[in-house]
Amino acid sequence: MNVLQDQLGGFGATYRRELSAYFATPMAYVFLAVFLLALGVFTWEAGRFFDTGSADLSTFFVWHPWLYMIFLPALAMRLWADERSAGTDELLLSLPLGMPGLVLGKLCAAWTVAAVGLVLTFPMWITVNFLGEPDNAAILLTYLVSLLMAGAYLSIGSAVSALTGSQVTAFVISVVIAFAFTAAGWPIVLSTVKNLFGPATADLVAQFSFLTQFEGAQRGVLEFRAVMFFLGFTAFWAVLNGLWASRQRLG
Amino acid sequence: MLDIRNLEKTFNAKRAVQGVSFTLEKGTVLGFLGPNGAGKSTTMRMIAGVLEPDSGDALIDGKSIVENRRAAQAALGYLPEGAPLYDDMTPPEFLTFMAAARKIERGQRKDAVERAIADARINTVSGQKIGSLSKGYRRRVGLAGAILHDPPVLLLDEPTDGLDPNQKRAVRALIARMAPQKAILISTHTLTEVPAMCTRAIVVDRGRIVADGTPDELARKSEDGTLESAFTRLTDQAEANAE
Numbered sequence: 001m002n003v004l005q006d007q008l009g010g011f012g013a014t015y016r017r018e019l020s021a022y023f024a025t026p027m028a029y030v031f032l033a034v035f036l037l038a039l040g041v042f043t044w045e046a047g048r049f050f051d052t053g054s055a056d057l058s059t060f061f062v063w064h065p066w067l068y069m070i071f072l073p074a075l076a077m078r079l080w081a082d083e084r085s086a087g088t089d090e091l092l093l094s095l096p097l098g099m100p101g102l103v104l105g106k107l108c109a110a111w112t113v114a115a116v117g118l119v120l121t122f123p124m125w126i127t128v129n130f131l132g133e134p135d136n137a138a139i140l141l142t143y144l145v146s147l148l149m150a151g152a153y154l155s156i157g158s159a160v161s162a163l164t165g166s167q168v169t170a171f172v173i174s175v176v177i178a179f180a181f182t183a184a185g186w187p188i189v190l191s192t193v194k195n196l197f198g199p200a201t202a203d204l205v206a207q208f209s210f211l212t213q214f215e216g217a218q219r220g221v222l223e224f225r226a227v228m229f230f231l232g233f234t235a236f237w238a239v240l241n242g243l244w245a246s247r248q249r250l251g
Numbered sequence: 252m253l254d255i256r257n258l259e260k261t262f263n264a265k266r267a268v269q270g271v272s273f274t275l276e277k278g279t280v281l282g283f284l285g286p287n288g289a290g291k292s293t294t295m296r297m298i299a300g301v302l303e304p305d306s307g308d309a310l311i312d313g314k315s316i317v318e319n320r321r322a323a324q325a326a327l328g329y330l331p332e333g334a335p336l337y338d339d340m341t342p343p344e345f346l347t348f349m350a351a352a353r354k355i356e357r358g359q360r361k362d363a364v365e366r367a368i369a370d371a372r373i374n375t376v377s378g379q380k381i382g383s384l385s386k387g388y389r390r391r392v393g394l395a396g397a398i399l400h401d402p403p404v405l406l407l408d409e410p411t412d413g414l415d416p417n418q419k420r421a422v423r424a425l426i427a428r429m430a431p432q433k434a435i436l437i438s439t440h441t442l443t444e445v446p447a448m449c450t451r452a453i454v455v456d457r458g459r460i461v462a463d464g465t466p467d468e469l470a471r472k473s474e475d476g477t478l479e480s481a482f483t484r485l486t487d488q489a490e491a492n493a494e
Contacts, residue, residue: 006321013351017337024339087335091396094299094331095352096324249303251262 010097014105018079019112027078028113035071035117039063043124055132057139060124061218064146065210068153069182073174075113076157077167079106080245084165089248099242107151107158107238114150118143138220145217148230149210153178155237162244185209252277252434253404258297258307260290267293269458270307275434277403280426282449282466283438286486290458291438292332295408298436299329312403325353328402332409332438334393338382342373342392345381346399353400363399370428371395372421387418394422398429405435411444423448442478456486 022028042063043049049059083089092102128134157174164170183189184205194202206212213230216223253275260268268290275281285291296302298309300316300323309316312326337345346367350360368374371391376384381392390410397405410426411419426435426448437449445452446466454462454469462469462485466478473481 009321009354010352013348016351017340017348020344021337021339086338087331087333088337090296090301090331091329091335093301094324094327094329095349096321096354097352098321249301251260251302 007098008101008104010095010101011105011108014097014102015109018106018109022109022113028116031071031075031113032117032120035067036120038067038071039121042067055128055134057124057128057134057142058218060121061142061146061214065149065182065214068150069178070175072110072114072150072153073157073160073171073178075110076154077161077170077174079110079158080162080241081164081167081170084248085167093248099246103158103238103242103245107154107234107241110154110158111147111151114154115147118147118150135220141220141222142217145214145222145226145230148227148234149214152210152230152233152237155234155241156181159237159241159244162241181208182210185211185213185215252312253298253436254310255294255298256308256310258294258309259305260293260297260302261305267458268297268304271455271458271460272307273453273460273463275404275436277434278431279451280430280435280437280449282445282452283436283455284440284442284445284452284482285438285455287440289455289486291455292408293458294455295329295406295436295438296331299327299331299406300324301329301331325400326402326404328397328400328405330390330393330397330405330407330410333412334390336381336389336392336396338380340381341377341379342368342381342384342395343377345392346395349396349399355400363401367395367399370398370425372425387414390414390418390422394425403433405429405433407435407437409438409440411439411441419444442482445478454482454485461485 039060043060046063052059080089083092125139128139129136156177157170160174160177161167161170163173186209190202190206193205207229213223213226216226255271255273255275258268258271259266271290271294273281283291283295293302297304298311298316300320304317308318309323311323314323314326316323337348340348343364346364347360350363355363368377371394373388373391373395376388381389384392390413394407394410397407407426411422414422423444426437429435430450439445449466452462452464452466452469453460462472462481469481470476470478471481473484
């Protein structure tokens, strides 16, 4: 218990500091506005929300992985890179805090901003309820799994951000990694892998794809496997994040 | 209160710090002098637990920075070189964050923050974002962050660098007020400040200690009796010996 307290000691302070940093600058507002705009455009225009003729949000949720892939690295890129370029990492590392608390505090602050973004999509939910009688329990479930998926994308961005002092570099590398984990479930990619390495390899690749893991939730089915995947993925990258941030101490 | 034991650090091929040892008692203000690149900041960063030493140890109030990092860091106030701060916060917001990170009890945070603001004389800029403050005020906000939890050991890396004479005097006065209760290590390359601020001085060059004594004793090591020529002689000599 004491060890846990010791390691997670900085969580609260870090979380509040990072969350206020998002809202003290235009960062969070710009992110939320553009994210919501993009989600709206894709759902209504590209997804042809009205033409599907059914009262559900599938044309809305289908875009989540793709938009997260671009937007969430942008949200996470400053978490560590900014500390390094401003020199405040020196201050942070001199405080009697455990690395797990710092990593999780930062990650959860970005996650909270992403959650606010999701909550602000409530007009979509009101619209489908106005148009018909959707399965609201299923919609809620899809939202929750989507939020877990957002954490997984953010954990990539945060970890990569600890590797560099440049936010732009962090963003580009994170998007590439996020793209790899998203596109791995794309039919085009999967059929190519199948042709080259056989169906077993294609299956394995698909297991690590966010698209595949999110598929069940999109249909309103709660898959324990997918929940464990996103939580495990986030935990894995959070550990990498801690290791990469600790490298600073070695000089 | 501060016990430095044979600290060493090598970056790639460069041996930045090569076996630095000294001890510091309560009530001492130690000036840590040396040319740029002599290893002053590297030594301070190792004592602060920001950088892991290759070998050696630093005991802060009896706690090892290597074995028991967080306990040692809790007994230390550190002002890093250039006083890096979060520009998007106001000084009270920043100090409240530091108080929470320092695990000061929730009920006492406000008092601690107010006391640090008064001690560092930054109450006039409380409403401004740190990013908009002048260099002098930034230093003082950094200093307020370092003394917030009233640590027994203070580590100040160039606290007066880039300040105007009035600001320097204010910082010196603050250090003098705190001196009797604490062990204070100050790195500087502004030699004129040393006699006014420090009771003892250590000169480092190329990662080694080349002189240790009161500012007067150091000054006597030169022909004309000034600290500046003593400094030049000590650090030049070390350079000559190395070649």
